[in-house]
Amino acid sequence: MLNKNLIGFSDKEEYLPKDFDEFNSIIRLRQMFLNLSNNILHSYCHFSKYEQKKLSSLSLQDAFIYKIKSMSPISYIKTHKYKNRSFKLCIKSTKIINNYLNANNKNSIVISNNHLLPLAKLISLCFTNNKMQVLIDKHLLFHEFVLKKIKKLHADKTVIDLGNAICIKTKDFVGLKIYTSWKDIIVNKPNIQDELESAIKSIKKGEYYQIYLAYPKNNDFKKQIPIYVDELKNKEYQIKAIPYSLRSIIKN
Incomplete structure (x- = not known):
């Protein structure tokens, strides 16, 4: 049974708080989650205001799939093309990204350095026990939201x-x-x-x-x-x- 304090999604199932204040639709509740998740995932994943509004019309699972795709390299590099000695291979992120691509029937290979580490971290976050899910404690989400507002004020x-x-x-x-x-x-x-x-x-x-x-x-x-x-x-x-x-x- 899912912890009642966790909100987010597991595959197509979404776990969001009930209607409150002006968050009276699934679209607004999704927008809220994408916004609040920024305060937790900010070091490697950030949904812009435009993305929050645009992606809230999709399921949360599709929103994170979109984000992974948008962070992926446009063209995939091959080792023989990389002659720059300053390039340092990151084995861990390379494995994570390629496992994700292979699981989604992408016939591409990524050779990754630390620049793609945020993408690898996001993929790792999104996949647990062979399912795609992002579940975050709502008390932590609210705490970080209040903290950010207080620091600004x-x-x-x-x-x-x-x-x-x-x-x-x-x-x-x-x-x-x-x-x-x-x-x-x-x-x-x-x-x-x-x-x-x-x-x-x-x-x-x-x-x-x-x-x-x-x-x-x-x-x-x-x-x-x-x-x-x-x-x-x-x-x-x-x-x-x-x-x-x-x-x-x-x-x-």
Whole structure:
């Protein structure tokens, strides 16, 4: 059974979150995944804004097949044509790319150097247990999205990725800590206990007194929710659940 926190695709089967905010169609949900995957795969795979919009009308499997093809060399080189001594063969990427070409009935041979390493990494990512799939933890995708936005918004401050949280600091400011989690928040029954416990521990240790719990904005969760904790009543603190919009993905 697939982990409910993983989103993406396995062969033709797509695993995407249910409709929320303005992501109310399969096309927009695919566009969202291609955009968010950039933050994880950026070192070797990047879907441009044009590609995100264009490829969202295809299945996610076809979108990644398109990307592999677009990154492949236009003409395949043969060893006897390569006399440049600066060319250094990368055996690993050569094997990966040729195995992919052979599996797809391409009668070509690629002799690869490090320039094609991103392509080899993408092919390796896309194939697991003889099937094509890309599945990424949704909490990681949301965390990286929020981190990127915060770094851009607070370029004049120190932004630290703590793994399970994000910290914003300045010389004169103790710091703001942000816990991120991709949950479908229902205002009357918010499922935030795990993040709240981490926030309480952090405040008790005296590390931070201002903490935000960030979740994707949805049709029910549109405004900040102040959170009051009895066991912290004698401490100075601020905890808020914050709706974080992903709309910039489809509006740019």
